[in-house]
Amino acid sequence: xxxxxxxxxxxxxxxxxxxxxxxxxxxxxxxxxxxxxxxxxxxxxxxxxxxxxxxxxxxxxxxxxxxxxxxxxxxxxxxxxxxxxxxxxxxxxxxxxxxxxxxxxxxxxxxxxxxxxxxxxxxxxxxxxxxxxxxxxxxxxxxxxxxxxxxxxxxxxxxxxxxxxxxxxxxxxxxxxxxxxxxxxxxxxxxxxxxxxxxxxxxxxxxxxxxxxxxxxxxxxxxxxxxxxxxxxxxxxxxxxxxxxxxxxxxxxxxxxxxxxxxxxxxxxxxxxxxxxxxxxxxxxxxxxxxxxxxxxxxxxxxxxxxxxxxxxxxxxxxxxxxxxxxxxxxxxxxxxxxxxxxxxxxxxxxxxxxxxxxxxxxxxxxxxxxxxxxxxxxxxxxxxxxxxxxxxxxxxxxxxxxxxxxxxxxxxxxxxxxxxxxxxxxxxxxxxxxxxxxxxxxxxxxxxxxxxxxxxxxxxxxxxxxxxxxxxxxxxxxxxxxxxxxxxxxxxxxxxxxxxxxxxxxxxxxxxxxxxxxxxxxxxxxxxxxxxxxxxxxxxxxxxxxxxxxxxxxxxxxxxxxxxxxxxxxxxxxxxxxxxxxxxxxxxxxxxxxx
Amino acid sequence: xxxxxxxxxxxxxxxxxxxxxxxxxxxxxxxxxxxxxxxxxxxxxxxxxxxxxxxxxxxxxxxxxxxxxxxxxxxxxxxxxxxxxxxxxxxxxxxxxxxxxxxxxxxxxxxxxxxxxxxxxxxxxxx
Ligand SMILES: Cc1cc2nc3c(=O)[nH]c(=O)nc-3n(C[C@H](O)[C@H](O)[C@H](O)COP(=O)(O)O)c2cc1C
Ligand code: SF4
Ligand code: SF4
Ligand code: SF4
Ligand code: FES
Numbered sequence: 001x002x003x004x005x006x007x008x009x010x011x012x013x014x015x016x017x018x019x020x021x022x023x024x025x026x027x028x029x030x031x032x033x034x035x036x037x038x039x040x041x042x043x044x045x046x047x048x049x050x051x052x053x054x055x056x057x058x059x060x061x062x063x064x065x066x067x068x069x070x071x072x073x074x075x076x077x078x079x080x081x082x083x084x085x086x087x088x089x090x091x092x093x094x095x096x097x098x099x100x101x102x103x104x105x106x107x108x109x110x111x112x113x114x115x116x117x118x119x120x121x122x123x124x125x126x127x128x129x130x131x132x133x134x135x136x137x138x139x140x141x142x143x144x145x146x147x148x149x150x151x152x153x154x155x156x157x158x159x160x161x162x163x164x165x166x167x168x169x170x171x172x173x174x175x176x177x178x179x180x181x182x183x184x185x186x187x188x189x190x191x192x193x194x195x196x197x198x199x200x201x202x203x204x205x206x207x208x209x210x211x212x213x214x215x216x217x218x219x220x221x222x223x224x225x226x227x228x229x230x231x232x233x234x235x236x237x238x239x240x241x242x243x244x245x246x247x248x249x250x251x252x253x254x255x256x257x258x259x260x261x262x263x264x265x266x267x268x269x270x271x272x273x274x275x276x277x278x279x280x281x282x283x284x285x286x287x288x289x290x291x292x293x294x295x296x297x298x299x300x301x302x303x304x305x306x307x308x309x310x311x312x313x314x315x316x317x318x319x320x321x322x323x324x325x326x327x328x329x330x331x332x333x334x335x336x337x338x339x340x341x342x343x344x345x346x347x348x349x350x351x352x353x354x355x356x357x358x359x360x361x362x363x364x365x366x367x368x369x370x371x372x373x374x375x376x377x378x379x380x381x382x383x384x385x386x387x388x389x390x391x392x393x394x395x396x397x398x399x400x401x402x403x404x405x406x407x408x409x410x411x412x413x414x415x416x417x418x419x420x421x422x423x424x425x426x427x428x429x430x431x432x433x434x435x436x437x438x439x440x441x442x443x444x445x446x447x448x449x450x451x452x453x454x455x456x457x458x459x460x461x462x463x464x465x466x467x468x469x470x471x472x473x474x475x476x477x478x479x480x481x482x483x484x485x486x487x488x489x490x491x492x493x494x495x496x497x498x499x500x501x502x503x504x505x506x507x508x509x510x511x512x513x514x515x516x517x518x519x520x521x522x523x524x525x526x527x528x529x530x531x532x533x534x535x536x537x538x539x540x541x542x543x544x545x546x547x548x549x550x551x552x553x554x555x556x557x558x559x560x561x562x563x564x565x566x567x568x569x570x571x572x573x574x575x576x577x578x579x580x581x582x583x584x585x586x587x588x589x590x591x592x593x594x595x596x
Numbered sequence: 597x598x599x600x601x602x603x604x605x606x607x608x609x610x611x612x613x614x615x616x617x618x619x620x621x622x623x624x625x626x627x628x629x630x631x632x633x634x635x636x637x638x639x640x641x642x643x644x645x646x647x648x649x650x651x652x653x654x655x656x657x658x659x660x661x662x663x664x665x666x667x668x669x670x671x672x673x674x675x676x677x678x679x680x681x682x683x684x685x686x687x688x689x690x691x692x693x694x695x696x697x698x699x700x701x702x703x704x705x706x707x708x709x710x711x712x713x714x715x716x717x718x719x720x721x722x723x
Contacts, residue, residue: 131612
């Protein structure tokens with residue numbers, strides 16, 4: 001029986017945490033109650049990217065986008081739209097600062113500027129149904145490689161496409177496969193890196209949740225190219241939903257004989273196992289990850305030898321990121337030329353970014369390489385909230401760098417980001433505005449990386465603590481002349497002397513902010529001021545006598561009892577008692593409390 | 597479940613193609629049944645069920661069936677609009693099961709407007 005309408009309910013992690021499963025159950029119940037259950041199908045999908053607006057339901061084929069749904073909305077929605085055919089405006093999306101709702105996905109800026117390859121099935125399939133994936137060309141690329149391509153052909157195609165690793169390094173994928181293919185050994189392994197340790201990043205989780213078969217098919221193709229018989233997906237244990245969808249997908253692929261022996265009757269054998277990671281950031285580094293699968297202490301080891309020559313249990317091993325794998329089936333099916341036609345000279349295809357921080361539309365976006373930051377931040381991200389000034393964007397996770405507002409026209413690709421002292425990394429974008437202190441932000445990232453250092457190299461272990469100490473002193477008002485130079489010196493030394501990528505990149509946030517926001521460092525050190533009013537030791541609250549009406553609100557709310565004054569009289573803050581919590585600043589309705 | 601051959605996989609793909617196209621909003625024809633309160637009272641639900649059934653029987657996987665609110669012409673309900681790709685929508689009124697079957701086979705399948713049932717061609721031209 002065919003359904004006339006499909007309701008695509010997002011059941012990604014973020015939407016589930018705000019009640020998506022309740023919404024889905026209620027939808028099913030109400031639809032049944034109205035006798036529409038033979039016409040309308042409710043489908044649970046993976047993350048649709050616009051997580052801040054969840055729970056989300058997209059009505060197909062009409063493309064209508066409902067958002068921020070609550071259980072109370074559902075019976076009205078079903079009666080109005082699905083029984084009577086009247087779409088419900090008030091549950092549609094209204095862009096920030098505007099009044100008119102936008103009914104369809106296609107017209108919403110957040111979606112319309114995106115180009116989907118890795119996330120092409122997001123919101124369109126039930127990730128737990130292999131047939132849904134097959135219906136969207138799934139496993140067609142596998143048929144193609146098993147019937148008409150040799151290992152060499154596949155490697156040639158991937159090389160020609162220009163695909164580069166999406167896990168951070170940007171190494172050419174085809175070349176990596178070729179090295180592993182050429183390693184002489186009977187046994188070879190491939191690994192999917194789904195460790196995703198960057199705080200705030202969730203593109204890999206999202207791909208696994210919304211389209212696990214794309215990753216499996218990508219790995220099957222890679223295995224055929226390289227000559228591997230067994231693969232591992234290394235995924236962090238904090239991702240239960242992604243793990244369960246992947247388990248279901250692997251099970252279904254085995255049932256169909258798409259994993260196992262003699263796949264599709266073509267004499268090709270391959271199987272997959274899931275390994276759960278215990279979550280340290282450094283476990284995402286490839287040699288460390290391999291040790292973790294081997295069951296030994298997850299510390300990075302010296303390269304060379306590279307895993308492609310000697311990896312898991314000493315065998316040639318090819319490791320790629322989730323997003324890299326998910327791109328593979330499309331490249332094979334649509335051809336290297338198609339893929340290479342998207343992007344810039346050296347960065348081809350698309351990249352998934354997680355857009356967070358001071359931005360209106362937080363969420364997950366997939367955009368072509370070479371798109372400008374401006375398009376990402378304004379056209380897709382909807383700009384900075386509350387009319388604040390855009391200051392920059394930290395790209396590439398905790399060891400990335402900040403791109404300042406002046407460079408907003410920068411086309412985003414591997415080379416351009418590195419040129420300006422940032423990096424692609426795994427694709428985290430944290431937008432900062434005038435209220436963000438760059439010294440404090442760098443301190444925050446360094447605190448994370450310093451904490452995650454495995455401690456093997458002195459430079460990384462001791463150097464990061466030393467840098468953190470200096471930064472903390474600066475934010476506490478104890479910075480001194482020469483600190484900036486010292487930070488730079490330490491930073492370059494750590495980069496040079498550390499063994500793995502963690503140490504080699506951890507100084508980036510500090511170095512890039514010194515380069516682009518040096519005046520903020522100087523204001524902290526020389527003038528003992530925090531221009532963004534963030535560092536508590538460097539700000540004072542006081543009350544403007546001209547503006548204070550004596551309403552007493554601040555005095556009542558002050559937790560430190562630091563404000564004195566009677567009704568209708570000017571109030572005064574006792575600086576000795578003030579703990580700088582900022583409550584008075586927030587509660588004063590007359591704009592009388594000032595920060596300096 | 598026996599292991600699949602390439603042919604089995606193609607069979608599955610064919611079977612689920614309609615759903616995939618529907619979710620992408622890809623179609624060559626769209627039939628909208630007007631489902632205002634008056635429409636439902638006049639039997640729009642029966643029309644809807646008939647439409648779904650005949651689309652299914654036709655085997656066409658590029659025909660979308662959807663609903664909309666009251667068309668503002670309550671005395672002529674049940675009504676439906678047929679829109680072929682790239683052509684002006686045609687509103688049909690006073691529908692019965694037989695009429696909608698005829699509209700489907702002549703207009704949707706063969707591109708010939710069923711004049712005697714049409715209320716208006718396009719949205720602007722009222723009778
Ligand atoms: C400290 C550190 C953490 C890393 N974390 C990840 C990670 O979470 N996911 C990932 O895919 N790659 C991570 N990498 C990169 C991997 O070492 C490796 O380069 C990558 O998985 C290769 O796949 P790709 O070529 O497809 O990008 C990390 C590297 C370092 C140095
Ligand atoms: S650079 Fe840091 S994280 Fe990497 S091996 Fe050395 S100490 Fe460990
Ligand atoms: S809340 Fe503002 S106006 Fe009221 S007493 Fe405090 S400073 Fe004065
Ligand atoms: S900042 Fe906090 S502690 Fe200081 S005066 Fe205002 S409310 Fe009181
Ligand atoms: S989890 Fe629903 S949109 Fe991301």
